[in-house]
Amino acid sequence: MKIPNSISDLWKAPAILLSQYKRSDLPVLGYTCNNIPEELIIAAGLQPFRISNVGANQSALTPSFTCPFASATLENMLKLEEFFSGFAIAHTCDPMWRLYDILKKKISKPLFLLRPPHNTDNELSLSFLRLEFNRFKEFLDKNFEARIDDDSLSKSIKLCNETRDLLKGIYLLNEGVNCKISGFDRFQLVLAGMWMRKAELNSLLKALVVNNEKACDGVRVHVNGTVIYDLNLIKAIGESGGFVASDDLCTGSRYFWNNVEDSQDHFSALAHRYLKKPLCPAQDPLHRRLGFIDDMVEKFQIQGVVTFAEKFCDPIFFDSVHIRNNLAKKGIPSLFVDYENPTQEIGRIRTRLEAFIESVGGGS
C-alpha cells in the first residue's frame, strides 16, 4: 500500500498546510483537542486544524514540571498565531485548561474555552454540553460572521461522519489476527484527518487500496495514552518486533470511533457523540476507558499493551496503575513508557520496547 503523497510525511511538518490555507484565503480555526466539535467549525466556513507539538520546544511561559506536550502546543500557538483566525481549547486536564489562561493574556485572536464535563455518565452533563456547543456556535457566528444553520450543520456532520467511517473501516482491517496496514501508515492517515480538508481526504481514503501482503509475524500490540504526534514512537514498536494492531489514543481510534447520529436536533446529537465517544483520560467513569481497552485487546487479539505517557501527564500517570492492574487480572502483559522528548529519548524507549516485546513474544 502506498500512502498518498499529500499525506505521506505530513506528520513531520503539518504547518505546511497552514501556508497553503493562507494563500487560498481559507480562514483556519486552531483547536487542541478531540472534544472540540469540528462539525461546528466547518459549518461556520472555517477550516479546523488541530494544533500539535510538532516543531516546537517547551514554552518558557510554563514551569518545568508542565506536561511537555501541552507546553509545546502553547509554543506552537504563539509561534503560528498569524496563520489562524482564532483558537478553541477544551478544558480536559489542568495544563490544557491553563493554556487558556495564558493565551488569554498573550494573543489577540478570538479565543474560546469549551468546558466538556468530566463526568460523562451523568444525564445532566449531556444537556450542559449541548449548551456549551451552543455557546461555541455563538462564538463562531459572532467572530467570523458565520451563520451556522441546520443546513450547513447537517452537511458538515455528514462530511465528518464520512471521514470517521473511512478511518474506522481502515482500522478494522487489522481485526482478529490480520495485519493489513501498519500502525505507522494508519496513524498518518488519522493525523491527516485533523489537518487536511475533509472532502479531499475522503476521496483519497476511498481510493486507497490496502493490500499488505506481508505475513503477520509481529507481536500484536495495543497502544494507549493521550496523543501521539511523533510517529517515531509507533515506528519503534514495529522495529522492535511488534505490530501496532489497535490503540486508545486521541490521535487514533478515539478520533473516529463513533459518529453523530442523524437527528432533527443537531446540537443534542453532537453533544451525545462527544460525550459518549471513547473516554479521554481526564474524564470519568474510568471503567468505560478500561472497558474500551479490554474490547480492543479482545477484538484485535492483542498480546501486549504499551501505555505511552508524556512526563507530568496526570491523567495517564493515574490511569496507568489501573490499566496495568486490570490487564494483569486477565493475564495481558503491559508496559509503561514515559518521556519528555521522544526524539531525543528514542534509543532508551526502543530498548524498553524491545525487551517487552521479546518477553511477550517468548511467552506466546
Next chain:
Amino acid sequence: MTQRRSHILSTTKKITELIMEYFSKAWNAKAEDRPIAWVTVFTPVELLYALDIYPIAPEHFGAMCSARGLALDYLEEAEKEGYSQDLCSYSRCGLGYALSGMNGLMPPPDFLVTFRNSCDVYVKWWQALHMHLKTPLFIGEAPYVLASEDLDNYVLDYVVKQLEQIIEMAKERFGLEFDMEKLVKIVELSDKASKLWSETLELRKYKPCPLGGRDSASDIFPLVVMQGTKEAVEFYEELLAEVKERVRKKEGVIENERFRLLFDGIWLWHAFDLIKYFEDRGAVFVYEPYSDAWAYRMDASKPLESIGRKILHNGLNVDIDLRIDKFLESIKDFQIDGAVLFSNRSCKSWSIPQLVTADILNKDFNVPSIMFEADMADPRQYAEAQIKNRFDAFLEVLSES
C-alpha cells in the same frame, strides 16, 4: 540578622485541639454507622452535614501529615503501587493512606464526593480511590467560571442539579432523608463563619498587621471541613475578637514591620518555618488569595444556589482576569510591597499560569516578586539552602526599592 519576636495568636493555638476533636467525632460517627464522606475541598460540606454524612478532606489530612513529618510513609506506599512521584503529593498521601489500611486519623470512607473545581486531579484521584476501595463515588463538575454571569446561568443550574443528585444518592444508598430547614440553619452558620473570617482578614490591612501567615494557614481549617457547624462559628468569633484587640493595641505579628507581602500558593507544610524565616527578617504576609477564597458569603434563603456558587467560585476556578483583578485590588488595599509565588510541583493547576501573573505584577504594576519551586507536602523536593538564599536576595531588593 537580628531575630525579631513574632507572634502566633492564642486562638490559633487552639486549632490542634479542634482538629483532634473533629477526627474523634469522625470515628464516633463511624461507630454509630453514620456514613463518612471523603471530600475534596470546595465540595458541599454544608449539604453533607445536613444529610448527616460526616465529611473528611484528605487534602487537609495530607497537609497535616506533611506538617508533622508523617507524610513520607504514605507517599511511598502510593509510589509502590505505581503512582508517580510527579503526581500531586496530597493525592499520593491520600492514596497511600487508603492502601495502607486506614487505621489513622481518617476513618475509611462510605462515600467519595468531589467536584472538579480547583483541579482535574480531583477527578483522577477520586477515581483511583474508588478503584482501590470500591466505595460509591460522586464526581461532580463545577465548570470554569468564565464570567460572573456563570454564577447565575446554566452553569449554576448544572451545579445545583448535581447537588440534588447527591441528595437522591444519599437517600438511595444510605436511606438518609433531606431536611431543607436543617440545611438553611447550616448555611446560616456557614455564612456566619465566612463573614467572621472575612472581617478578620480585613483587619490585616492595619499596620502593623495583626495576623500573619502562620495564623491564616492554620485558622482556615474550620472553613475547610467544618462549614456549617457552631464550633466553627465560635472559633471565628474568638479569633476576630483577639485580632480586633490586637489592632486596638497596635500589636503586630512582628515588631517593626518592614515589608508587607503577598503569598500565592499553598503553604509548604513540611517547611512551615519558612514563614517565620520572613518574619525574622521583618517581612510579614498580609494577604493570600487562598485564605481569601474561603471568605465566601452565602444566602440562606437560597441554600442550594448559594452552595453551588461557592463550589464554582473558588479561587482557582475563576477566569484569569477576575483573579488578577483581585490580586491587584489586594495589592492596593493591603499596601503590599512584594509577592512571593510558590511554584508548586504538585499543583499544576495553580502553578502553570503563575509566570504570566508574575509578569503582569512586575511589568504593569511594578510589584517585585519572587518565584520558587518546591512541593507543598513532599519534603524530598525541597532545596532549603538554595531557596533561603533566594529569599535573602529578594528581601535585599525590597529594602533597596
